[in-house]
Amino acid sequence: MRKAGIRDKVGLILMSAASFMPLASLKASRLDRGSPFFLWDLPPEGLLIIGSLLALILLSGVAYARFGRDIGRYLSPRILWSLMPAALIAAVSAAGAGSTAPEGARLGLGAGFWLLCAASLILTGRDGVPNSALLAAGASLALCAYLGLMDDLSIYRELVSRRTVFLSEVANHMKLAVLSAFAATVPGVLLGYWCHVSPKARRWVMGFINLMQVIPTLSLLGLIMLPLSYLSRQLPVLADLGIRGIGFAPAFIALGLYCLLPVTANTLAGFSGVDRKALFSADAMGMTGRQKLIRIQAPLAFPVIFSGIRTALSQNIGNATIAGLVGGGGMGTLIFLGLSQAAPDLVLLGALPVILMALLLDGFLGYLEKRVRMAVLHTDD
Amino acid sequence: MISIKDLYKSYDGNEVLHGVSLDVAPGELMVLIGPSGCGKSTLLKCINRMVNFDSGTIHVGGRDVRQYREEVLRRGIGYCIQEVGLFPHMSVYENIATVPRLLKWPEPKIRERAAELTGIGGLPAGYLTKYPRQLSGGEAQRVGVLRALASDPPVLLMDEPFGAVDPLNREKLQKEFLRIQTELKKTVIFVTHDVDEAILLADRITLMDKGKVVAIDKPVGLEALLDDGFVGGFLGLEYPLRLLKRYEVGELELCDVDEGALDKDAGAVQISPETTLKDLLSMMIRSDKDYIQVRKPDGRYCRMGLEDIKWLLHYAKR
Numbered sequence: 001m002r003k004a005g006i007r008d009k010v011g012l013i014l015m016s017a018a019s020f021m022p023l024a025s026l027k028a029s030r031l032d033r034g035s036p037f038f039l040w041d042l043p044p045e046g047l048l049i050i051g052s053l054l055a056l057i058l059l060s061g062v063a064y065a066r067f068g069r070d071i072g073r074y075l076s077p078r079i080l081w082s083l084m085p086a087a088l089i090a091a092v093s094a095a096g097a098g099s100t101a102p103e104g105a106r107l108g109l110g111a112g113f114w115l116l117c118a119a120s121l122i123l124t125g126r127d128g129v130p131n132s133a134l135l136a137a138g139a140s141l142a143l144c145a146y147l148g149l150m151d152d153l154s155i156y157r158e159l160v161s162r163r164t165v166f167l168s169e170v171a172n173h174m175k176l177a178v179l180s181a182f183a184a185t186v187p188g189v190l191l192g193y194w195c196h197v198s199p200k201a202r203r204w205v206m207g208f209i210n211l212m213q214v215i216p217t218l219s220l221l222g223l224i225m226l227p228l229s230y231l232s233r234q235l236p237v238l239a240d241l242g243i244r245g246i247g248f249a250p251a252f253i254a255l256g257l258y259c260l261l262p263v264t265a266n267t268l269a270g271f272s273g274v275d276r277k278a279l280f281s282a283d284a285m286g287m288t289g290r291q292k293l294i295r296i297q298a299p300l301a302f303p304v305i306f307s308g309i310r311t312a313l314s315q316n317i318g319n320a321t322i323a324g325l326v327g328g329g330g331m332g333t334l335i336f337l338g339l340s341q342a343a344p345d346l347v348l349l350g351a352l353p354v355i356l357m358a359l360l361l362d363g364f365l366g367y368l369e370k371r372v373r374m375a376v377l378h379t380d381d
Numbered sequence: 382m383i384s385i386k387d388l389y390k391s392y393d394g395n396e397v398l399h400g401v402s403l404d405v406a407p408g409e410l411m412v413l414i415g416p417s418g419c420g421k422s423t424l425l426k427c428i429n430r431m432v433n434f435d436s437g438t439i440h441v442g443g444r445d446v447r448q449y450r451e452e453v454l455r456r457g458i459g460y461c462i463q464e465v466g467l468f469p470h471m472s473v474y475e476n477i478a479t480v481p482r483l484l485k486w487p488e489p490k491i492r493e494r495a496a497e498l499t500g501i502g503g504l505p506a507g508y509l510t511k512y513p514r515q516l517s518g519g520e521a522q523r524v525g526v527l528r529a530l531a532s533d534p535p536v537l538l539m540d541e542p543f544g545a546v547d548p549l550n551r552e553k554l555q556k557e558f559l560r561i562q563t564e565l566k567k568t569v570i571f572v573t574h575d576v577d578e579a580i581l582l583a584d585r586i587t588l589m590d591k592g593k594v595v596a597i598d599k600p601v602g603l604e605a606l607l608d609d610g611f612v613g614g615f616l617g618l619e620y621p622l623r624l625l626k627r628y629e630v631g632e633l634e635l636c637d638v639d640e641g642a643l644d645k646d647a648g649a650v651q652i653s654p655e656t657t658l659k660d661l662l663s664m665m666i667r668s669d670k671d672y673i674q675v676r677k678p679d680g681r682y683c684r685m686g687l688e689d690i691k692w693l694l695h696y697a698k699r
Contacts, residue, residue, distance in 0.1 A: 281466030284431055285480050285528075286455035299470050376470050378512040 011122035018115035024092045025108045026099055027154060030343060034108055043098040046091030053087045056080055082133035084120035086140035088113055089149055096152040106154040108345060131363075154345040155352075162334070162349075170353055172329035177316040180252045184259035185309055191260065192267020192305070202268070209261045217254065217322045224250045225326065251328030255319055259312035266308025270301030303373045310365040317358040321350075382407040382568040383428065383536065388437035390423060397423045398434065399592035407535070408566040412579040415589035416615060421572045424589070425538050428570065429458045441536055456483050459529035459537040459567070463544040465521050467513040473524050474509040480532045498527045501561055519550035526558065530565070537569045543578065555581055576616055580627050588612065600624060601695060624694060625659035633658075633693055635675075635683045642684075649674040649682055658690055665690075 019039050027034030042050075061077045096107045124133035150156040159166060191209075195202040215223070229245025232238045243249040274297050282292045324332020331350040338346030383405040390398040397420045405411045413421040426432035428439055430451050439446045446454055467476050474495050481491045499506050502523050513521060522542060529537060543551045543558075559582060562569065573579055579586050580600045588596045588603065596606055604621050607613040617623070631654025643649060650664055652675045665673045665687070672686040 275466070275469060277462070277464040277466035278468050280431075280462065280464075281460075281468070284429065284455060284460040284462070284466075286452040286457075286483055287479075288452050291483070296468060378470070378514070 005126060007126065008123060011119050014115060014122065015119035018112050018119055021112035021115060022110035023088070023112040023116075024095070024110050026096065027106050027108050029104065030106070030154065030157075030345075031341070036110055037095065039112065042091050042095050045098075046094040049087050049091045049094070050084075053080065053083055078124050078130070079133055079136055081120040081123040082129075082137040083140050085117040085137055086144050088116060089141070089144050089153070093144075093149040093152055105152075106157055107152050108154045109348075155348050158343070158345050158349045166334070166349065169329060169331055169333050169350075170357075172333075173317075173320050173323075173331045173354070174357065176248070176251060176255065176323055176328060176330050177320040178313065180255035180320075181259045181309065181312045181316045183252070184256040184312060185263055188260050188263025188308070188312075189267045189305060192264040193271060195264065195268045196271035205264065206268075209264055212257050213261045217258075217319060218325070220254045220257065221250055221322065221326055224253050228253075246326045246328075248323075248328050250326055251320070251323035251330075254322070255316050258319055259316060262308045262311035262315070263305070264308075266311070267301065267305050270304030270308075271297060273304060274300045299376055303369065303376055306372050307369055310362070310369055313365060314358055314362045317354060317361055321354055324350075382409070382442060383570065384438075384440040385424070385428075386438045388424065388427060388434050388439065390420075390427065390432065390434045397592050398427070401437070401589075401592070401594055403587060403594065403597065405568055405570060407568050410562055410569040410571060410582055410584045412583035412586045413570060413572045413589060414574065414576065414579045414586055414615075415595075417574060419589040420592040421589050422540055425540055425570055425572050428536075428538055429455045429460060431455075431460075452483075456480055456532070457534055457536075459532075459534040461525045461529040461537075461539050461542045463541040465525040465545075467516075467521055467524060467528070469513050471512075472509065473504075473511050473513070473516070476513070476524060477509075477528050477531045479528065480534075484532055486532075494531065494533075498530060501530070501564070502527045503557060519546050519554060522546055522554060523557075526561075530561075530567075535568055537567045539569060539571045541573055542571075544573070544575070551578075558582070576620070577623055577626065580623055588615070590615075600627060621694075622659065622662075625662055625690070626657050628658045628693065630654055630656045630658075630661075630677070635677060635685070635693075636689070638674075638682050638684045640682055643674050643682055644684075647674055649676045651676045652678065654678050658693060661685065662687075662690055 021038075022036035023039050023042070025034035025036040039050075057077050057080045060075050060080060064077065092107055092109070092113065096105075099105075121129050121133070121137070124130060144150055145156070191205050195205050212220070225245040228243065228250055232244045238244075278296060278300070279292065282296045287295065320330050321332040321335060323330045324334070324336045331354050334350030335347050338344065338348075338350060383403075385401060385403040388398050388401040389396070399420075401420070401424055403411075403424075413424060415421050423432055427434045428441065428446065430446055430449075441454075441458065449457075467473075468479070471479075474492075477495050477498060478491045481494060486494075495509055496506065499509060504520070504523060504527070508516075508520070508524075513524075516524065522545075526539075526542060529539075543554050546554060555578060562582075571582060583600050585597060585599055586603060587594055590611055595609075595611060596603060598606070601624060603612065603616060604624065607616065607618060607620055613620075630652055647668070647670065650673065652660075661673065661675070664675075665671070665685075672684055674682065674684050677683055
């Protein structure tokens with residue numbers, strides 16, 4: 001391996017610290033706090049699984065040092081680290097199988113497990129987690145699930161028992177986040193352009209949008225609920241359309257308002273950033289204002305605007321959780337249900353997919369953004 | 382072709398142009414020169430109304446520029462600036478095609494014209510598909526000039542177009558532009574603050590100071606005004622020496638002398654068509670004699686004294 005960077009050091013330190021934290025706990029029921037056990041409490045077969053993965057990583061590291069290159073694309077030490085979550089699950093499930101716990105007992109994953117997973121993901125890349133590592137981690141976890149190694153995990157039981165709700169809430173969550181971001185795009189771009197052409201508008205509009213951003217999400221929801229419930233009572237036709245003080249509508253509006261800032265600010269930045277010399281030439285060559293807008297300003301501002309839409313979408317995935325509070329659906333429903341029942345695994349079942357969705361969407365949009373930049377500006381990077 | 386009368390322009394009470402009058406004949410290359418802030422660039426921008434003047438008139442091709450809609454006027458006048466201002470998201474071809482497209486030329490005609498222009502500008506045809514960021518500074522500037530020439534406008538306005546290019550490339554671009562200009566005979570107004578550039582390119586030079594025209598004359602003619610404090614200060618008292626650099630042997634008719642009449646001991650220096658009068662003078666100074674003997678590119682000999690060089694300077698055709 002190359003000389004360990006700061007990132008690798010952080011990963012290794014985190015990993016050593018996490019090794020001393022409770023790996024999992026054996027719980028008699030869903031709400032039982034359970035008895036924690038540690039890495040060294042694992043049965044021999046569990047230790048063997050983790051030990052052999054570490055040995056493989058060490059071996060591949062030695063091979064790298066000996067031959068100066070990886071012995072195979074999927075056998076590099078970095079990629080092998082991504083198999084750690086699956087190995088840990090296999091080991092934990094071995095512990096569960098070896099225990100004398102009664103039927104219906106389940107395994108709650110502890111802080112040690114999650115931190116070890118995080119540390120090994122940190123160790124998979126020099127910057128960011130490479131796609132191949134994500135793929136390997138995902139595939140190995142899917143294999144664990146297929147082999148039934150997850151059956152005793154508390155979080156997996158929660159998933160199985162709420163499968164239908166889970167899937168529909170995932171869909172709701174995406175729908176809420178994506179639709180509200182798109183709905184904010186058109187007004188956001190128009191406002192951004194208005195700010196660009198009028199300094200006076202810039203002061204007011206940006207002031208308003210920044211204000212929007214500092215209102216806490218909950219307060220904003222409250223502020224929106226009041227007029228909406230009043231409106232729906234005055235105009236029953238709105239209520240029939242599903243626009244009420246609670247539910248989808250207030251969440252949708254609040255998320256849209258939060259999206260205004262990145263879209264508007266980036267549109268403004270995009271238009272302000274257009275090369276002044278190019279604008280001067282456009283004037284000097286006899287373009288009308290509209291021709292200049294369509295042929296020069298809009299294409300040159302587009303990559304920056306797109307990156308604003310990307311920010312809006314990514315932050316929306318996280319923010320959409322709050323919709324669960326007002327009956328707007330989404331993963332928040334599961335999280336807040338879990339909180340009210342003091343069932344940490346249900347909270348995790350709601351939270352983990354949010355992280356996953358945010359990462360996947362941001363990765364995909366990042367890729368698109370790169371393509372857009374290349375298509376418009378013809379850069380090679 | 383371009384006629385400017387009594388032009389005034391002020392910004393926030395500061396008078397930038399103070400009664401400027403100027404006539405440029407068709408096919409003439411007029412250089413505007415002067416210290417920074419003298420109004421030369423503003424004057425140029427008034428012509429295509431990138432700057433709106435306060436009073437006075439400008440006629441281009443016999444028509445008052447204020448009669449045109451701004452866009453229409455500008456599409457008919459080639460314009461290029463020091464910063465080039467190529468559109469970064471468009472290929473060289475699309476950049477060149479900008480004005481023809483605004484004028485709604487059919488695409489095949491634009492393609493033909495672009496090919497013709499790369500020939501004129503000495504760019505390989507493959508450059509049409511390149512993008513501005515792939516070009517060197519000199520290449521970008523060349524494309525900037527070609528873009529200004531794209532719709533074959535009779536009038537060309539150039540605002541220090543070679544100012545940001547390194548000296549070696551600048552000289553190359555200047556000579557190339559001179560060649561293009563001899564071929565196309567555009568009416569050009571060329572702003573610069575570089576005296577050597579003015580001497581090399583100008584048919585006539587307009588010297589400006591504080592928003593007024595100080596002198597309009599051929600490069601050679603300005604020599605007579607050097608006693609004036611401002612003119613002498615700006616052009617430099619070595620102006621006559623700089624002037625010598627404008628003339629190359631290839632463009633001059635040097636006298637012939639029989640080989641037998643040469644001073645055998647002094648020998649003769651071989652010169653090329655690119656040798657300038659300045660080079661000849663340097664040779665004379667180095668040879669420690671009041672004349673030099675040269676072997677001309679055509680193989681014949683010439684013997685010249687200081688008087689001959691002065692004569693050539695003042696009676697040369699250009």
